[in-house]
Amino acid sequence: MHAPSGFWTILKPMHSWIKPIANHGSDEGSHGSAPAQQGRVMTGGFGNQSQALQRCVEGFIRQYGHEPEWLSHAPGRVNLIGEHIDYNDGWVLPTAIDRRLAMAARVIDRPEILLHSEQQTHARIFSLEDAWQPKGDWTDYLIGVMKAFLDRGARPCGLELSLASDIPVGAGLSSSAALECSIASLMEELWEHRLDPVEKVILCQQVEHAFVGMPCGIMDQSIVTLAKKNHFLLLDCMDRSHQHIAVPSNFPTLLILDTKVKHALVEGAYARRRQECHACLEALGRSSWRGAEDMASTKLESLPYPARARHVISEMARTLQAVDCLQKGAWEALGDLLYQSHASLRNDFEVSCPELDWLVEALQSLGPSAGVWGGRMTGGGFGGCVVALVEPLQVERILGRLQSGFHAQFGHPPDGFVSTPASGCQIERPGPLHRLDHPDRFGRTPRRLSP
Known part of the structure; x- marks a missing residue:
């Protein structure tokens, strides 16, 4: 199908018509950059973000033959430190990355949800009159959120949806949380059931627990929102309080290295780690790890899973130390904490893999003299990504050495891209086509931010 006449003048350039109208706890901005070829450094920023949004809109037009009326997009995330701590009531230190998942939508007058993604030729159809059950695929994240809104009394309407994403799937960068929070933001507007940010975070987490079958913590949905x-x-x-920690002007570049080893956390290993931590708490007669920092090593060794407990206690301490390093600009000390975190995840929590270990060891071998401050696995583990702190002018040289050595060891190079801390989930209306203060065809007017 062809785009309606005049639409491409609006679509290109993308930044001329994207106008944020609801920014859920974030400051949106742009810093231009462009992706490079595979095997080189792929930059993020607004250039990367606009690709996901543009592909999403183009896919919507090809699939449905007309323009979308709404856009929702959400970032992936990288956790600097504090791994496997969110479900243990500790502190975590994530940031959003400037790779995003984008979803275009249009309200229709039929009781159906038409769902199209850039990986599909045809849209999938879900009837609003059916009792939705998990299907065991990626649509569970989306349908589960919709069902949660219905269960809370939302006013449903039919939708045409199309999505595209720049977030690698199964790489530990929270593509699932981006999908959940993006559709939840659309539901708030289009199904007219508003939530405060913490309520939305909890709803999305509950969907993963009850509908998807993934006993995740609260970190991913929190940072995406x-x-x-x-x-x-x-x-x-523990209490869901949060503090935004500003990035100093001399902060190193975040280099994210994707091993291309896809994890499958639902299959049991992640859930077992959570159960093992809970078993240790039960043995201690405690409900939380908070206050257990000074536990004697002899008592620790008497627990059913002492290594798991050792990781939780030490990682919580490292996270708070990392905040201090971040605020002081102590990059070498911060890098050492990242290496310690990885060693703990590898040895005590046993969630690493040979590919992750190779990358971290290679980073450590390069060291500060080569522009590398530190690195560790990020995400749930069993594959996925390494996050590294590197000097901006050394990125391509560092990445080239890592890719060459990794390829020799494992038969393929890791993907690598840089990112700066980005903003959270947003919902928007396509610029000149729809005045921001006007309702859509069905009377829905975007929520406005408080001044």
């Missing part, structure tokens, strides 16, 4: 440009988020996962 609450992220602020050029900030990390210090999140207390």
Whole structure:
């Protein structure tokens, strides 16, 4: 199908018509950059973001033959430190990355959800009159959120949806949380059931628990919803309080290295780690790890899974130390904490893999003299990505050496891209086509931010 006449003048350039109208806890901005070829450094920024949004809109037009009326987009995330701590009521220090998942939508007058993605030839159809059950695929994240809104009394309407994403799937960068929060933001507007940011975070987490079958913590949905440009988020996962930590002007570049080893956390290993941590708490007669920092090593060794407990206690301490390093600009000390975190995840929590270990060891061998401050695995583990702190002018040289050595060891190079701390989930209306203060065809008017 062809785009309606005049639409391409609006679509290109993308930044001329994207106008944020609801920014859920974030400061949106742009910093131009462009992706490079595979095997080179792929930059993020607004250039990368606009690709996901543009592909999403183009896919919508090809699939449905007309323009979308709404856009929702959400970032992936990288956790600097504090791994496997969110479900243990500790502190975590994630940031949003400038790779995003984008979803275009249009309200229709039929009781159906038409769902198209850039990986599909045809749209899938879900009837609003059916009792939705998990299907065991990626649509569970989306349908589960919709069902949760219905269960809370939302006013449903039919939708045409199309999505595209720049976030690698199965790489530990929270593509699933981006999908959940993006559709949840659309539901708030189009199904007219508003939530405060923490309520939305909890709803999406509950969907993963009850509908998807993934007993995740609260970190991923929190950072995707609450992220602020050029900030990390210090999140207390016990009381859900948070603090935005500003990134100093001399902060190193975040280099994210994707091993291309896809994890499948639902299959049991992640859930077992959570159960093992809970078993240790039960043996201690405690409900939380908070206050256990000074536990004697002899008592620790008497627990059913002492290595798991050792990781939790030490990682919580490292996270708070990392905040201090971040605020002081102590990059070498921060890098050492990242290496310690990886060693703990490898040895005590046993969630690493040979590819992740090789990359971290290679980074450590290069060291500060080569522009590398530190690195570690990020995400749930069993594959996925390494996050490294590197000097901006050394990125391509560092990446080239890592890719060459990794290819010799494992038969393929890791993907690598740089990112700066980005903003959180947003919902928008396509610029000149729809005045921001006007309702859509069905009377829905975007929520406006408070001044």
